[in-house]
Amino acid sequence: MTAAAQPSLNPLRLRERIKLPRQHMPEQPADERARNFTEVNLGYSAELARREALRCLECEKPTCMDKCPVGVKVREFVRLIVAGDFLGAAAKIREDNVLPAITGRVCPQEDHCEGACKLCKKGESLGIGYLERFVADYEQRMGTISLPTVPPTGKRVAVVGSGPSGLTVAGDLVQKGHKVRVFEALHELGGVLVYGIPEFRLPKDIVREQIDQLQAMGVEFETDVVVGRTVTIDELMEEEHYDAVFIGTGAGSPLFMNIPGEHLNGVYSANEFLTRINLMKAYQFPKYDQPVVDLRGKDAAVIGGGNTALDAIRSALRLGARKAYVIYRRSEAEMPARAEEVRHARQEGIEFRMLTSPIEFLSDGKGWLGGLRCLRMQLGEPDASGRQRPVPIPGSEFDLPLSVAVIAIGTSANPVIQSTTTGLVTDTRGYIQADTLTQRTSRKGVFAGGDIVTGTATVILAMAAGRRSAKSIHEYLTTDQW
Amino acid sequence: MFRITEAEFIAPGIKRFEIEAPRIARKQEAGQFVILRLYERGERIPITIERSNPIGGTISIVVQSAGKTTHLLNTLNAGDSILDIVGPLGKPSEIALFGNVVVVGGGVGVAMAYPTAAALKRTGNRVVSIIGARNKELVILEREMRHVSDELMITTDDGSYAGKGLVTDKLRQLLDNHTRIDRVLAVGPIPMMRAVAEMTRKDHIRTIVSLNPIMIDGTGMCGGCRVLVDGRSQFACVDGPEFDGHLVDFAVLTQRNSSYREAEHRSMEEFRQELEPSFAGSLADAGCTQGGRR
Numbered sequence: 001m002t003a004a005a006q007p008s009l010n011p012l013r014l015r016e017r018i019k020l021p022r023q024h025m026p027e028q029p030a031d032e033r034a035r036n037f038t039e040v041n042l043g044y045s046a047e048l049a050r051r052e053a054l055r056c057l058e059c060e061k062p063t064c065m066d067k068c069p070v071g072v073k074v075r076e077f078v079r080l081i082v083a084g085d086f087l088g089a090a091a092k093i094r095e096d097n098v099l100p101a102i103t104g105r106v107c108p109q110e111d112h113c114e115g116a117c118k119l120c121k122k123g124e125s126l127g128i129g130y131l132e133r134f135v136a137d138y139e140q141r142m143g144t145i146s147l148p149t150v151p152p153t154g155k156r157v158a159v160v161g162s163g164p165s166g167l168t169v170a171g172d173l174v175q176k177g178h179k180v181r182v183f184e185a186l187h188e189l190g191g192v193l194v195y196g197i198p199e200f201r202l203p204k205d206i207v208r209e210q211i212d213q214l215q216a217m218g219v220e221f222e223t224d225v226v227v228g229r230t231v232t233i234d235e236l237m238e239e240e241h242y243d244a245v246f247i248g249t250g251a252g253s254p255l256f257m258n259i260p261g262e263h264l265n266g267v268y269s270a271n272e273f274l275t276r277i278n279l280m281k282a283y284q285f286p287k288y289d290q291p292v293v294d295l296r297g298k299d300a301a302v303i304g305g306g307n308t309a310l311d312a313i314r315s316a317l318r319l320g321a322r323k324a325y326v327i328y329r330r331s332e333a334e335m336p337a338r339a340e341e342v343r344h345a346r347q348e349g350i351e352f353r354m355l356t357s358p359i360e361f362l363s364d365g366k367g368w369l370g371g372l373r374c375l376r377m378q379l380g381e382p383d384a385s386g387r388q389r390p391v392p393i394p395g396s397e398f399d400l401p402l403s404v405a406v407i408a409i410g411t412s413a414n415p416v417i418q419s420t421t422t423g424l425v426t427d428t429r430g431y432i433q434a435d436t437l438t439q440r441t442s443r444k445g446v447f448a449g450g451d452i453v454t455g456t457a458t459v460i461l462a463m464a465a466g467r468r469s470a471k472s473i474h475e476y477l478t479t480d481q482w
Numbered sequence: 483m484f485r486i487t488e489a490e491f492i493a494p495g496i497k498r499f500e501i502e503a504p505r506i507a508r509k510q511e512a513g514q515f516v517i518l519r520l521y522e523r524g525e526r527i528p529i530t531i532e533r534s535n536p537i538g539g540t541i542s543i544v545v546q547s548a549g550k551t552t553h554l555l556n557t558l559n560a561g562d563s564i565l566d567i568v569g570p571l572g573k574p575s576e577i578a579l580f581g582n583v584v585v586v587g588g589g590v591g592v593a594m595a596y597p598t599a600a601a602l603k604r605t606g607n608r609v610v611s612i613i614g615a616r617n618k619e620l621v622i623l624e625r626e627m628r629h630v631s632d633e634l635m636i637t638t639d640d641g642s643y644a645g646k647g648l649v650t651d652k653l654r655q656l657l658d659n660h661t662r663i664d665r666v667l668a669v670g671p672i673p674m675m676r677a678v679a680e681m682t683r684k685d686h687i688r689t690i691v692s693l694n695p696i697m698i699d700g701t702g703m704c705g706g707c708r709v710l711v712d713g714r715s716q717f718a719c720v721d722g723p724e725f726d727g728h729l730v731d732f733a734v735l736t737q738r739n740s741s742y743r744e745a746e747h748r749s750m751e752e753f754r755q756e757l758e759p760s761f762a763g764s765l766a767d768a769g770c771t772q773g774g775r776r
Binding site: 186195223224226229231262263265266281286288289291294367416 | 505506509519523524525526550551565566567568569570571698699700701702703704705706708710715717720731734737738740741742744745746748749752
C-alpha cells in the first residue's frame with residue numbers, strides 16, 4: 001500500500017464546502033414504495049456523489065474514521081471520489097470493509113462516522129453512508145474488483161455462520177492466504193442479511209454479489225450445516241482438521257413477552273415473520289410456496305422500537321395491511337432504530353404508538369388474534385441502561401383491534417453450539433464468552449464474535465468483531481501462540 | 483444437492499426414500515428429523531428420519547402425500563435430487579432401560595416411531611407396539627416393527643386387516659388387563675396422541691409424544707414451532723420434538739397448525755390445476771395430515 005495520503009483535489013475552500021447542502025438520496029415516492037418490496041433508496045448518481053464528496057472538510061484528524069467500528073478510511077475514499085476515481089475509492093474502503101454495499105445501506109451511520117462528522121456542527125453531516133454505497137455499487141456494476149493475491153499459508157479456518165461477522169472473518173482471512181470454509185445452517189448464505197433485513201432496505205442481489213465476490217476470492221461455502229447438530233466444533237477441529245474455528249452464529253432465539261394469548265394465530269416473532277417474507281419470499285406467494293398470513297385489509301402492529309421492528313411493520317404494510325402500528329414502551333427518543341428508517345416509516349404511513357406496553361393478546365374467539373390490550377406508560381427514573389424507565393400509568397388500559405402482531409423485542413442466545421462444544425465458556429445468559437480485543441474463547445483455537453457474544457447489536461458491530469477476530473486468528477495461525 | 487438412491491411406494495401415497503446425506507447419516511439418532519426444500523421456490527418442511535446408514539452415508543425418510551411439497555416429493559425417483567436437506571434436527575429420543583414400553587404409531591407416524599422403538603428394544607426394554615392405519619393398504623413397516631417389538635398389535639379403522647378399531651382401543655385393553663406399562667411413546671395424528679395421553683394420565687404412566695408443529699428454520703431461530711407445554715412456550719425444533727404428553731396443550735397445537743390452511747389449499751389447488759390435472763381424486767384418498775412434520 002502507498003503510505004502517502006491522497007492529496008486533496010477539492011477546488012472549494014472550507015467556507016464554501018460548509019455552505020453546500022447535503023445531497024438528498026433519491027428515493028421511491030412513499031405512497032408507491034409502501035406497496036412494493038423494491039428498494040426505497042435509489043442511490044446517488046456519479047454527479048450527486050461528486051457533489052456530496054466536495055462537502056468533506058478533509059479534517060486533519062478525521063473523527064469519522066475513529067468512530068467507524070471497522071476503521072474505514074473515510075477521508076481517503078472521499079478524496080478519491082472527488083478525484084473521480086470511484087474504483088480507487090471502492091478499493092480503499094475494501095481495505096477495511098469487505099461488505100461496503102451492505103454497510104452503505106444498513107449501517108447506523110448517525111451513531112458512528114456521520115455522527116462524528118464536523119459538518120454536523122454547522123448543519124448536516126457528510127453523507128458517508130450514501131457515498132460508500134455509491135462506490136460499492138459502482139464497483140459492482142463495473143465488475144472490476146481488483147484483489148491482491150497472496151501465497152497460501154496452508155492453514156484452514158472454519159467459519160460458523162455466514163452473517164456479517166462470518167463473512168468479514170472469511171474475507172479478511174482469505175486475503176491473508178488462509179483457506180476458509182463457511183458453514184451456514186440455512187439454505188441461503190448471508191444470515192440476518194437475507195432472512196432478517198427486507199429487500200426494500202437491502203436487496204438480496206446485493207448480498208449475493210458480495211458473497212460471490214468472497215467466493216471469487218477463494219472462500220468456500222457449505223449450506224445446510226447446523227454446526228452443533230450436523231457436525232460439532234470438536235469434530236471440525238479433531239476430524240476435519242481445521243486449525244481454527246470462528247463462531248458467528250448470531251443472536252438466535254427470539255424473545256417472547258410471556259403475556260396471555262401469545263399462542264394465538266397471527267402472533268409472530270419478528271424472526272419468523274421476516275424469515276417467511278425475506279428468506280422464503282412469502283411476499284411472492286403462491287409463486288413461492290411458503291406462505292405468511294394474508295395481511296390484506298387487516299390491521300397489524302409490531303412491538304418494539306429497533307430496526308427489526310421497523311423492518312417487520314413496513315413489510316406488513318407492503319403486504320397490504322390497512323393500519324400498521326409501531327408499539328413501543330418508551331418514547332421516540334429512545335427508539336434504537338436508524339433515524340432514516342424511522343423517517344421512511346413515518347412517510348409511508350406507519351403510525352407510532354409510543355409509551356405503550358402490551359399486556360395481553362386478545363382472541364377473536366376463533367383462535368386468531370383479535371386485539372391487543374395495552375397500558376399507557378410514562379417515563380420515570382433512569383434505569384440500568386441510563387434511559388428513563390417506562391412506568392405504567394394506572395387505569396390507562398385500552399384495547400387496540402388487531403389481526404396480526406409481530407414481537408420484535410430482541411433475542412436470546414441460541415444454545416446449540418455451546419451445549420455441544422467441550423470447553424466453551426458462556427455467561428449466565430448463555431452468550432459465548434470471548435475476549436473483547438482478541439475475540440478468543442475459552443477453547444484453544446476457537447474464536448467468537450457478533451451477536452452470539454454481545455447479544456443483539458448491529459451489522460457493523462458484528463463486522464467489527466469479525467475484523468478483530470480475523471486479525472487475532474491470523475496471529476494465532478502464524479505464531480501458534482495462544 | 484442430495485441425490486436419491488432409492489425410492490419406492492410402500493403404501494398408496496406413502497413413499498420411502500433413501501438419500502445420500504453423509505453428514506446427517508453419521509450423526510442421526512432416533513427421534514431426530516430433517517428439514518428439506520425441493521427446489522428454489524419451495525417451502526421448507528420437516529420430516530422425521532426413519533433410519534440412517536452411517537457407513538453408506540444415506541438416510542431414509544417416509545413421506546405421505548399431503549400438500550404440494552409432499553406430492554412433488556413423491557413424484558421423485560432414484561437418481562433425482564433434493565435441493566436442500568438439513569439435519570439431524572431436534573433432540574434425540576430419550577433411550578434408557580425403562581422396562582415395559584408401549585410404542586403407539588398411527589398412520590405415517592409409524593415411520594417416526596420405528597427408530598425409537600428399535601433403540602428401545604436394543605437397550606433391553608420389552609417393547610409392545612401398536613400400529614394403526616385407516617385400512618389394510620395403509621399399514622406400513624409391519625415387518626420392521628415386528629422385528630423390533632416383543633409384541634405387535636395392528637388395528638385398521640375399517641377392519642380390512644387385523645383388528646377393527648383404533649390404536650387406543652388396544653391400549654385400553656392393555657390398561658384394563660393391568661399390563662405393566664412403564665412408558666408410552668405415541669407418534670401420529672394429533673387426535674391420536676391426545677387420546678393416548680388422556681388414557682395414560684390417570685395411571686401416571688410417563689407418555690412421550692412427538693409433536694409436529696409448523697416449522698421453518700429448525701434451529702431455534704424463528705419460534706414458529708412454539709408449543710405450549712406445562713403452560714410454558716417451548717420450541718419443538720430444539721426443545722423437542724418429543725414432550726411429556728400429559729403436559730402438552732394439544733388444542734393450541736391444533737389451532738396453530740391450522741394457521742395456513744387456506745394458503746395450503748390455495749397452493750395445492752393451483753399446483754393441481756397447473757401441473758397435474760390428473761390427480762384430482764388422489765388427494766382425498768391420501769388422508770391429509772395437518773401441520774408441519776409429515
